[in-house]
Amino acid sequence: MSITWKTAAVRPLVGVVAGLVALTGCATAGGGSSKSDEVSVVGFSILKTANEQLLKDFQKTDAGKGVTFKTSYGASGDQSRAVIAGLDADEVHLSLEPDVTKLVDEKLVADDWKSGPNKGVVTQSVVAIVVRKGNPKGIKGWDDLVKPGVKIVTPNPGSSGSAKWNILAAYGHVLANGGSEAEAQAYLEKFLANVAAFPGSGKDATTAFEGGTGDAGPIDDKLSRAPRRGRHT
DSSP, X not given: OOEEOSSEEEEEEEEEEEEEEEEESOOXXXXXXXXXXXXXXXXXXXXXXXXXXXXXXXXXXTXXXXXXXXXXXXXXXXXXXXXXXXOOOSEEEESSHHHHHHHHHTTSSOTTTTOSTTTTEEEEEEEEEEXXXXXXXXXXXXGGXXXXXXXXXOOOTTTOHHHHHHHHHHHHHHHHTXXXXXXXXXXXXXXXHTEEEOOSSHHHHHHHHHTTOOSEEEEETHHHHSOOSSEEO
16 A cells, blocks of 8 residues: 655554553543533644544534544653643543653542553554655665764653554564564664654654655554545555
């Protein structure tokens, strides 16, 4: 499968799975939204496009009549810290379990949050590599990303959950192809040496790439499913 944008082509890489962790009933220091018919939703940045459409569609249903939403989107780690600091949240969507665990440790989320049938995970996706239109650098997979002269754009792992998935995917592709942990570590060092920019979130990384930064950008393919310019093939 490939996805063609106006300025880029997306090639999903099979077998690299990223999880989206979602919570409901999250209580902040402020107790969540003060209005009974207003729901405060806090999510990681890549979720925004799809989530905003889902909320609009819900408002068109009988159950959603009269319900309003207050939303906040940003890097998963930043959002977790913001909720701890007092950001109102009735529902939280984070991309990494450790970001959720921080809320559990603060007694903001019940410790049985992943005891349901889906274990707290509501969606799965693969990591994809976005390249320039026409793919001038001839990038066809992970090995091409560490070639001399290739500039990568990927989010900052200090704040972004999708960045951590990208790094794990890069490391894991070596192991999946029979490589050793030492070889995976060596690959990852080359990968990071080719990074031209570490934007704060997955959305910011995509924006930077679309603005002309870098030759390629590993992203979570939830972005590729969002409505954008161009066509799906």
